[in-house]
Amino acid sequence: MHYYDGSFGGMHLIWWFIWIIFIVWIFLIPIDIPYQKSKRESPQDILNKRFAKGEISKEELEESKNILNSDSPKNINS
Template identity: 75%
Template sequence: MHLYDGHFGGMHLIWWIIWVILLAWIFFIPADIPYQKTIKDSPLDILKKRYAKGEISKEDYEESKRILNSDN
């Protein structure tokens, strides 16, 4: 009676697959890490994105940009 005479050989393959999937999940799937410092957009960057998306008109963009630049 040998433990490795072919009866449980398939379990080794399953465990290798589980480990590979686990390691791939840890290293290759991007996720937000709690307490990780992220680069926040400046108010001017947010304004530019809103203008690019068409959420605000050119007049609103120019007026808001003027206000933001006058604060500096």
């Protein structure tokens, strides 16, 4: 490092700021990775898609919605 009268040269300090900003930008900016879901689907969305594809009937859809929307969760094992 070069010292000029006990302090760094002006450009040297500017380059440190540039590198710090560049490194922070690399690690903090989210990267859009192909084939990765950007939004997590809710159970309601999954049910609606399955109904639209014809995988479940209207009765199964309504029953599943009632189970999801019920206030008291039921024990599946009993």
